[in-house]
Amino acid sequence: MADRIPLSKAPERWIRKKYLPHIWCPGCGLGTVLRQLVEQFEKLGWNNDEVVVVTGIGCTGRASGYVNAQTIHTIHGRALPTATGIKMARPDMHVVSLLGDGDGVGIGGNHFIHAAKRNIGITAIVVNNRIYGMTGGQASPTTPTGTKSSTTPYGNLEPSMDISKLAFGAGATFVARAHTANPVYLGQVIRRALEHDGFAVVEVLSQCPTYFGRYTGMPDPVEMVKWFQENTFMAKSPYDEQEDKIPVGVFRDDKNFRELSKAYRALWEE
Amino acid sequence: MKVALETNQLMAFAMKQIEPHVVAAYPITPSTEVVQEFSQYVANGDVRTEFVAVESEHSAMSACLAASLAGARVMTATASQGLAFMWEMLHIASASRAPIVTIVANRALSAPINIHGDHSDAMGARDTGWIQLWAESAQEAYDNVIQAIRIGEDPRVRFPVLVNYDGFTTSHAVETVEVLEDEEVRKFIGSFPRPEVNFLNIEKPASFGVLALQDYYMEFKRAQAEAYKNVKPVVLEVAEAYAKLTGRKYGLIEEYKLEDADVVLVAMNSAAGTAKETVDKLRQAGKKVGVLKIRLFRPFPIEEVASALKGAKAVVVMDRAYTYGGPAGPLFCDIAAALTNVAQRPLLGNVVAGLGGRDITMEHVEHMFNLGYKALERGSFEPLVTWVGVRE
Ligand SMILES: Cc1ncc(C[n+]2csc(CCOP(=O)(O)OP(=O)(O)O)c2C)c(N)n1
Ligand code: SF4
Numbered sequence: 001m002a003d004r005i006p007l008s009k010a011p012e013r014w015i016r017k018k019y020l021p022h023i024w025c026p027g028c029g030l031g032t033v034l035r036q037l038v039e040q041f042e043k044l045g046w047n048n049d050e051v052v053v054v055t056g057i058g059c060t061g062r063a064s065g066y067v068n069a070q071t072i073h074t075i076h077g078r079a080l081p082t083a084t085g086i087k088m089a090r091p092d093m094h095v096v097s098l099l100g101d102g103d104g105v106g107i108g109g110n111h112f113i114h115a116a117k118r119n120i121g122i123t124a125i126v127v128n129n130r131i132y133g134m135t136g137g138q139a140s141p142t143t144p145t146g147t148k149s150s151t152t153p154y155g156n157l158e159p160s161m162d163i164s165k166l167a168f169g170a171g172a173t174f175v176a177r178a179h180t181a182n183p184v185y186l187g188q189v190i191r192r193a194l195e196h197d198g199f200a201v202v203e204v205l206s207q208c209p210t211y212f213g214r215y216t217g218m219p220d221p222v223e224m225v226k227w228f229q230e231n232t233f234m235a236k237s238p239y240d241e242q243e244d245k246i247p248v249g250v251f252r253d254d255k256n257f258r259e260l261s262k263a264y265r266a267l268w269e270e
Numbered sequence: 271m272k273v274a275l276e277t278n279q280l281m282a283f284a285m286k287q288i289e290p291h292v293v294a295a296y297p298i299t300p301s302t303e304v305v306q307e308f309s310q311y312v313a314n315g316d317v318r319t320e321f322v323a324v325e326s327e328h329s330a331m332s333a334c335l336a337a338s339l340a341g342a343r344v345m346t347a348t349a350s351q352g353l354a355f356m357w358e359m360l361h362i363a364s365a366s367r368a369p370i371v372t373i374v375a376n377r378a379l380s381a382p383i384n385i386h387g388d389h390s391d392a393m394g395a396r397d398t399g400w401i402q403l404w405a406e407s408a409q410e411a412y413d414n415v416i417q418a419i420r421i422g423e424d425p426r427v428r429f430p431v432l433v434n435y436d437g438f439t440t441s442h443a444v445e446t447v448e449v450l451e452d453e454e455v456r457k458f459i460g461s462f463p464r465p466e467v468n469f470l471n472i473e474k475p476a477s478f479g480v481l482a483l484q485d486y487y488m489e490f491k492r493a494q495a496e497a498y499k500n501v502k503p504v505v506l507e508v509a510e511a512y513a514k515l516t517g518r519k520y521g522l523i524e525e526y527k528l529e530d531a532d533v534v535l536v537a538m539n540s541a542a543g544t545a546k547e548t549v550d551k552l553r554q555a556g557k558k559v560g561v562l563k564i565r566l567f568r569p570f571p572i573e574e575v576a577s578a579l580k581g582a583k584a585v586v587v588m589d590r591a592y593t594y595g596g597p598a599g600p601l602f603c604d605i606a607a608a609l610t611n612v613a614q615r616p617l618l619g620n621v622v623a624g625l626g627g628r629d630i631t632m633e634h635v636e637h638m639f640n641l642g643y644k645a646l647e648r649g650s651f652e653p654l655v656t657w658v659g660v661r662e
Binding site: 057073075076102106107109132135136138139141150151152153 | 314323325326380
């Protein structure tokens, strides 16, 4: 049976083998996200030199090093302004940014809001592991209230931030949430985001067994992935409610706004 | 009392003993553990500090600044990009006379991305008006942070202080150190002398963040520049009191075998230790060499440095950072300035070493001394700046 499923060519074409093995922990969700991203590049038939991958600093930030495309690893929090500069200079490029939750909506949160407001053509994939992974498990803006972390040993006192609602409110023209328990669906959502001409946000619920898992008594990545499966529901809006579960789905896909770099070019033509 | 802790944990322990009113911080390698460990003390109720886990260093220093101006004792810790991201606020903190104490495990700056030790971060803060103390070892880092509180808060000073030690080499090393009892620390630093002008003094409402243009800006800055003259005597006074308490005596600089030294190496932080070891070795071979270690880098102790170096024939200044496009490394430029009006000036040369965590070995240090001897033969350092331990 197995040999009848054709092997994907995506890893061969889109992963820089010379940088392997990667630094991610066994069972980390980042591998799933990266795999689904490069699968979509392949499915879309894009060339390696027309894709730009921009990241900040963090475990997620490391992704840019592994993708065989035009890549730039910037500083913590500044991936989106960098991506903005690239898109404005080269509207013909596919600009993709992978952001950690701290990187994307914490230290770089202001940029997130403004990139959404501008409707600049960037695909922002926010890998939400609900903790600062790289620096050792401190509470991040998306750490749920009451959750333990290395800086909140008795539970987080602050309310947590909802990335999809933030993107929604800030005016991102494509907003979706998916998780690593369903890689096929994750891939489909990423593809729609990549095809979207405007600022597209995909919030990915992803497991960090090493820190989030350990602090919440769920150090087994399989259990964490199951948790995503059992605690999410398909929804049309990030505001939909069903018990205590987290809504996932494509929440907005609005083609009515002009993408910024193209709007500029159009202005020049006039 | 003796403890064996990683230096970062030791700094958290010192913070627990100090028990500042407010700590606002954001994690960054290699200083993360300082505040992380401290947050555990907070959570366990060991201290009554208000700990704010802000979303960036820019916010951390903004919160620290406001808390300090409201009359609170304030501390934080950072490194590298984190300190760089605080830069805007660093100037405001010193000009507003906010005695915040910031612990820095010195680390290289991007690009390229690097998490290891060098002095680029603190050198980037060189002109911000912060007092800077530097430490060779965990013991010195501990002693400096306790003294920093009292120095910064002294009514004659009231400036913020950076307490530096090398990222990884020192920050992650375990050393057995002598620490004070909590009570001794609290007594030594005393209660926070709340300034008369502060946010919370409702008797005397004040406005912070004033505008001063061509009319008064320069007078403000002149007054600020003048105020640093008070720092040196206070640092010495505090060191004196600390020596009485602990037996460990500190100056503004440390002179190691300088009395009869022909060639002197100037160093800061952990490399000073390697340099001293090398001096001992070279002295056995009959070479008259010595080390000058800078403890107080800002305000720069010009007179003390000039007097310590006036007997030397050649001085090699080791920089663990560089002034790109500049004439030489930042420490070299200060040493050269300190010697400007000295009649019998030694030959001066600069070495750049240990960037981005590159090891500084005893062989490297020996090579640095040899550069000094070569300069003595030739009559000058050629070239002025030599990069040591680098692939060319
Ligand atoms: C200005 C600055 N501050 C702090 C850091 C240290 N730092 C690196 S990654 C990181 C947080 C990582 O968390 P997140 O963005 O959620 O990404 P993850 O590692 O979880 O993927 C921090 C605080 C830094 N590199 N630069
Ligand atoms: S620390 Fe967490 S987010 Fe980072 S690689 Fe490990 S599992 Fe993944």
